[in-house]
Amino acid sequence: MIRLRKLARAASLLTTPLAPEDILSLFNPVFSARQLRGVVTRVVPETADSATIFFRPGRGWQAHLAGQWARIGVELDGVRHWRSYSLSAPAGQDPAITVTDMGAVSGALVRGTKPGDVLFLAPPQGDFVLPEHPRPLLMLTAGSGITPVMSMIRTLVPHRPDSDVVLIHTARTAADTIFREELAELADQFPNLRVTHWFTAESGRLDFTSAADLDRLCPDWRQRAAYACGPEGFLNDAEALWEAEAEDAQQAAASSGTLTIERFSASLAGGAGHDGGLVTFEASDREVEADGDTPLLDVGEDAGVLMPSGCRMGICHSCLIPLRAGHVRDLRTNEVHGEPGQLIQTCVSAAAGPVNLDL
Amino acid sequence: MTIVSNKPDLSDADTSGSADTAKVVTVAKTRPGALAETGSPLLRPPAAAHLSDEQVAELGRELDAIKDDILAKRGSADAAYIRRMIKIQRGLELSGRALLLVSKKKPAWIAGTALLSFAKILENMELGHNILHGQWDWMRDPDIHSTTWEWDFVTPARSWQHTHNDLHHRWTNVVGKDNDIGYNLLRMDPDQEWKPFNLGNPLYNALLAPVFEWGIAIYDLELVDYKEGRKSKEALTKDLKALGRKALKQFTKDYAATPAVAMLTGSGKQALYGTLTANAVRNVWAHAVIFCGHFPEGTDTFTEEMVEGETRGDWYVRQMIGSANISGSKFMHLMTGNLSHQIEHHLFPDLPSNRYAEVQPKVQEICKRYGLPYTTGPLLKQVGSTWAKIFKLALPPKKA
Numbered sequence: 001m002i003r004l005r006k007l008a009r010a011a012s013l014l015t016t017p018l019a020p021e022d023i024l025s026l027f028n029p030v031f032s033a034r035q036l037r038g039v040v041t042r043v044v045p046e047t048a049d050s051a052t053i054f055f056r057p058g059r060g061w062q063a064h065l066a067g068q069w070a071r072i073g074v075e076l077d078g079v080r081h082w083r084s085y086s087l088s089a090p091a092g093q094d095p096a097i098t099v100t101d102m103g104a105v106s107g108a109l110v111r112g113t114k115p116g117d118v119l120f121l122a123p124p125q126g127d128f129v130l131p132e133h134p135r136p137l138l139m140l141t142a143g144s145g146i147t148p149v150m151s152m153i154r155t156l157v158p159h160r161p162d163s164d165v166v167l168i169h170t171a172r173t174a175a176d177t178i179f180r181e182e183l184a185e186l187a188d189q190f191p192n193l194r195v196t197h198w199f200t201a202e203s204g205r206l207d208f209t210s211a212a213d214l215d216r217l218c219p220d221w222r223q224r225a226a227y228a229c230g231p232e233g234f235l236n237d238a239e240a241l242w243e244a245e246a247e248d249a250q251q252a253a254a255s256s257g258t259l260t261i262e263r264f265s266a267s268l269a270g271g272a273g274h275d276g277g278l279v280t281f282e283a284s285d286r287e288v289e290a291d292g293d294t295p296l297l298d299v300g301e302d303a304g305v306l307m308p309s310g311c312r313m314g315i316c317h318s319c320l321i322p323l324r325a326g327h328v329r330d331l332r333t334n335e336v337h338g339e340p341g342q343l344i345q346t347c348v349s350a351a352a353g354p355v356n357l358d359l
Numbered sequence: 360m361t362i363v364s365n366k367p368d369l370s371d372a373d374t375s376g377s378a379d380t381a382k383v384v385t386v387a388k389t390r391p392g393a394l395a396e397t398g399s400p401l402l403r404p405p406a407a408a409h410l411s412d413e414q415v416a417e418l419g420r421e422l423d424a425i426k427d428d429i430l431a432k433r434g435s436a437d438a439a440y441i442r443r444m445i446k447i448q449r450g451l452e453l454s455g456r457a458l459l460l461v462s463k464k465k466p467a468w469i470a471g472t473a474l475l476s477f478a479k480i481l482e483n484m485e486l487g488h489n490i491l492h493g494q495w496d497w498m499r500d501p502d503i504h505s506t507t508w509e510w511d512f513v514t515p516a517r518s519w520q521h522t523h524n525d526l527h528h529r530w531t532n533v534v535g536k537d538n539d540i541g542y543n544l545l546r547m548d549p550d551q552e553w554k555p556f557n558l559g560n561p562l563y564n565a566l567l568a569p570v571f572e573w574g575i576a577i578y579d580l581e582l583v584d585y586k587e588g589r590k591s592k593e594a595l596t597k598d599l600k601a602l603g604r605k606a607l608k609q610f611t612k613d614y615a616a617t618p619a620v621a622m623l624t625g626s627g628k629q630a631l632y633g634t635l636t637a638n639a640v641r642n643v644w645a646h647a648v649i650f651c652g653h654f655p656e657g658t659d660t661f662t663e664e665m666v667e668g669e670t671r672g673d674w675y676v677r678q679m680i681g682s683a684n685i686s687g688s689k690f691m692h693l694m695t696g697n698l699s700h701q702i703e704h705h706l707f708p709d710l711p712s713n714r715y716a717e718v719q720p721k722v723q724e725i726c727k728r729y730g731l732p733y734t735t736g737p738l739l740k741q742v743g744s745t746w747a748k749i750f751k752l753a754l755p756p757k758k759a
Contacts, residue, residue, distance in 0.1 A: 013616040014456070016608045017509035018449075022502075026449055034501050078438030080499035313394060315708045316524035317493030317505045333427070342499060343506065 029118045030058030035073075036121040041094070043113050046178045049101040050144065051110045052088060055119055057095060064124035066091040066155035067148040067227075067262075073120025074105050080120065081105045082341055086147040086229075086262075087124060088179075090154035095124070098178060100144040128229070128262040130156060135225045136164040138218055138257075140238055142206075142230025143171055148262060149229055150179050157186055157193045166218050170198040170206050170230070208237035211245065222249075222257050229262040274329070277354040281305045282324055284359060290351045295331060296321075297346035305359060307346060314348035321346055326355035394671045402664040406732055407676045418729055419672030425721050426707050429714050438498050440713045444485055445503070451478035455637070460621045462629035472633040476640040482511050483645055484696025489712045491516050492524060496709070513609050514576035515601045522579050528708050532653055532660045532681035539653065540660060542578045546752045548660045553755040560753035561746070571642040571649075576602055613638060644694070647742050648685070652701040655683045655744040657734035678705035679726060684719075684735035691738070692716060702733065 011020040019033030030037045038055035045051045064070070069086045083105050088098040101110040130152050131137075137156075139149045146169055156163045171177040177197060187195045196217050198206050207213045214221045222245065228238045242259040249256035274292035279299055281287075284306075290299040297319055300307040310318025314332060320343040327338035328349040336352045338344070346357075396419075399412045407415070451474050458471030487510035489495070495503045509516050522538070530536035534550045541547035545564055546557040567574045580598050584590040613634035621630030659680045669677070685691070685699035692699045692715075700715035703722055710718070726733035736744070 013608075013611055014620070016612050017511060017605075023449055023453060026446060026453070032502060034507065075435070075438070075498075077434040078436075078498055079434075310521070310525040311529045313529070315528060316520070317496055317709065318520060318525055320493075320496070320506055333430070343496065343504075 030056070032058065036060045036123065038095075038119045038121050040113055040115050040117040040119060042115060046098060047100075047176055049110060050098060050178050051113070052096050052098045053109065053113050053119075054089070054094060054096040055121075057121055060123070061095070061121065062123050064089075064091060064095060064151075065129045066151040067129040068124040068126040068151075069128075069148065070095070070097070070124045071122035072097060072109075073122075074109055076104060076108055081339065082120075082122075086151070088147045088150045088154075090151055092155070098144070098147045098150070100178070102144075126262075128227070128260060131225055134160070134162060136220070136223060137166065138221050138224040138226040139165065139167040139169075140226060140228040140230070140234075141167070141169045142234045143176075144178065145228075145230035145234070145262070146171075146178055147229075149227060150183075152227070153183075153186065153193065157190050161190075161192060163192050165192060166194045166196070166221075166224065168196045168198060168206070168214075168217055170200055170234075173199055173201045206234075208241040211241065214241070224257055226257055226259045227262075228259060232263075235261050235263055275351075275353060277326065277351040279303075279351050280324075280354070280356045281359050282356055290355075292329060292350050292352060293331070294350055295347050296328065296344070296349050296351065296355070296357070299351070300346065300357075300359070307359070309347065312347045314345055317345060319346045320344065322358040324356035324358050327352040328355060394669065394674055396671060398668060398670050400665050400669045400673050401667045402662070403673065404659055404661055404665050404677065404680060406659055406680045407673075409730060410676075412670075414729065415670060415672035415676060417672075418725065419670065419675050421725055422675050422706060422722070425718055426710065429707075429710055429718065433497065433711060433714070437711050437713060438495075438500075441486075441490075441495050441498075441503060441711070444481070448478055448481045448486055451475075451481065456617060459617060459626070459630040459633040461624050461626055462621065462633050463624060463626040467626075468629050468633055472636050472640075475633065475637040479511060479637055479641040480644055480694060481696075483641055484648070484698060485693060485712060486510070486696075487512060487516075488696050488698070491520055493709045494711045511609070512575070513572045513602070513606045514579045515598075515605045518579040518598055518601065519575065522581065524708070528705065530666070531678055531705060532658070533663060533666050533677075534660050535663055536666070538578070538583070542574060543583055544574070545749060547654055547748065549752065549756060550660065550662070551752075553752075558753050560749050564746075564749050568643045568646040569639040571646040572638070576606070647738070648695045648698055650745045651683060651685050651738065651741040652698060653682055654748055655734060655736070655741045656748065657732055657744075658683045659732075675706055676731065678702070679722070680732055680734075681705070682734070683741060684733075685738050685741055686735050687737060689716075702735075 008020050015023055021031045021033040024031040030039055036058055038057040038061070040053055040055050042054040043051055044054070064087045067086070069084050071082050071084050073080050073082045075081070085097040085099055087095050089096040099106050099109045101107040128148055139152070141149050149167065153165060153167065157165060167183070169177065169183075174180065174197070180197070183195050187193050218224070226242070228235055238259060239261060242257070246256045276289065276291035276294075279288050279290045279296060281300060281303070286303050286305055288299060288303040290296070297307050297309055297312065301309075308319050308321070310316035323338050323340060323342045323344050325340055327336050328344055329336050329352040331348045331350055338352075338355075397412065397416055399415070403410065410418070455471050455473075455475030455478050458467045458474065462468035462471050487508070490503055490508045491505050491510065493505035496505050501507050505520070512519075527537055527539045532540060534540060534548055541551065544567065545560055546553065580595065580602065581590050585592070585595045614631060617634055618627045618631040621627045661677055661681065665677070679702050682701040682705045684702050685695060687699060697712035697715045698704060700719055703715040703718045704712075706722065707718070723733050
């Protein structure tokens with residue numbers, strides 16, 4: 001490895017200002033000096049609107065833990081978009097994401113991806129992972145929330161006969177249930193996995209306002225380490241139930257189970273039209289209220305932040321700063337846009353709702 | 360106990376919907392950069408003196424519409440174009456350099472030097488210049504981005520972006536504000552005061568052409584600003600260090616590493632001549648194209664009065680009458696990095712270069728309709744016209 005690095009440095013004498021990887025990318029698309037890439041090897045449809053995409057990552061990827069997610073960059077109409085997707089493959093195997101069509105980016109991934117396509121990647125991360133020490137587990141999942149849990153079940157159940165996993169999965173109908181066949185096979189084959197499907201089209205929502213439903217589906221749920229993944233409302237309800245139980249248990253001086261949640265962090269609400277918002281310069285640790293018509297460049301400078309700047313009219317791109325969260329309005333076109341990580345021209349962008357900047 | 364693990368933006372909520380509803384046409388009070396929508400400069404340039412404030416504002420709106428049209432169309436075909444160009448350029452560079460490794464054989468030297476020259480021209484103009492302008496930033500690809508790109512040219516990309524994108528494009532052809540008029544070396548405008556030093560105008564220009572990248576590198580140091588106290592010593596030291604590091608790398612590649620590898624086949628000396636020639640060819644070509652951008656007969660320069668109170672429409676007018684195009688084939692346009700569409704490039708510096716050809720007839724039509732000059736001509740004619748000016752301005756102005 002060290003010899004390889006020396007070789008790369010020697011080669012870069014011949015390729016500067018490019019890196020040797022830039023030349024190698026002529027022959028293999030996963031080579032890049034700047035960002036991790038992967039080549040799609042297989043696409044397997046799961047339900048009518050979901051698919052599993054297997055890929056071979058380039059150098060720099062690290063093996064994922066069961067339950068982790070990765071940021072995936074996809075190009076729509078020439079423009080890079082980043083989304084986070086849970087890895088559904090078991091730990092120790094080639095990575096794969098299972099994606100459900102919920103918008104433009106996921107839709108393009110589910111319907112437009114074919115073997116040989118290049119995906120842009122960030123290494124796997126996340127703390128929604130299996131406990132270090134064996135414990136009886138309860139998995140509560142809804143819809144596509146099954147994805148990280150599937151990676152956990154695939155990792156744990158076939159290889160650890162001493163494991164004890166109960167999965168309660170809710171989906172609209174049987175046809176909408178991702179991994180339904182594989183879950184049935186695993187449950188047949190391994191007595192340490194018990195699967196309960198809950199179809200909301202038939203039975204309504206799983207009720208977390210009292211412990212009744214859970215008591216019926218999994219009587220020993222209080223003794224299990226619980227994991228939940230699903231939409232916001234589902235997680236809030238589960239969280240409330242566990243908190244209530246914890247209070248009761250505290251009064252009775254007994255112990256209660258833990259609940260680990262995979263939550264999709266709430267994005268800043270995009271203000272419509274000309275609303276300003278609170279602008280946060282994260283690295284400078286400064287916050288300032290801005291109106292919807294003042295360029296972020298002026299807002300930052302007025303707040304004493306050292307802002308890169310140039311022509312101040314949107315042509316020279318000297319003022320680009322990465323957006324961390326929120327939306328901005330292009331003062332030239334009135335277009336409201338913004339994605340975490342996107343570089344924005346502060347001289348022609350104003351806050352549209354709260355905005356966090358990486359500066 | 361509840362453990363919350365945050366995973367950002369899996370929800371994939373589309374923001375485009377809200378963007379559409381927000382697209383109401385409103386007239387901003389002032390455009391950023393303090394260019395007003397309406398009003399007039401203290402003095403309108405003579406070529407545009409016949410236009411009323413309303414006409415200039417209308418012209419501005421028409422040009423905005425041309426830009427918006429391209430922005431709406433820009434997409435995966437454009438992305439594929441720049442990626443294809445990058446691949447072609449790297450392929451040419453790799454084959455050129457490989458041939459120079461065996462350049463003891465004459466045909467290998469000729470082919471290698473030609474391919475490397477071609478590659479360096481593409482790299483400098485269609486890739487470097489345009490990517491560093493931010494023409495491809497919209498793709499959000501860190502490999503093809505104005506903030507990450509570095510080019511095969513001695514001046515560091517960041518230094519050049521400041522003097523070029525910011526100063527030259529903002530103050531195009533304003534005498535006293537745009538130092539690109541003569542690059543502090545040549546007398547390129549009659550309003551620049553004549554000094555005996557200027558007698559050497561043609562000589563300096565001829566000497567500059569083959570080492571043009573060094574002229575640009577020194578120019579980007581802004582030594583005049585330093586001397587006159589507008590640039591701090593720290594800033595100059597920083598720029599000098601950056602230039603030193605960059606130049607060392609460039610020299611090592613072309614004049615040490617490549618010949619050293621070629622020595623294995625006994626072609627070391629020939630390889631050195633090859634890279635020297637390729638750099639000189641690129642420099643002479645870039646010099647010729649760039650001098651055709653603002654110096655041929657028919658292009659105007661401006662006084663500071665003419666930019667005082669300038670509106671957005673007036674800014675557009677100044678870009679058009681201060682620039683000149685080069686006419687020619689598709690291949691010719693590619694070889695100039697589409698700077699043959701200098702007028703269109705100055706109107707819309709950050710539109711992708713592959714779109715300038717499409718915009719060109721529309722801009723020419725606008726110039727015609729508003730009675731504004733639109734300077735264009737074949738390369739040789741424009742180069743000749745530029746040289747004529749260089750000779751003429753070497754001499755002191757005739758006393759009236």
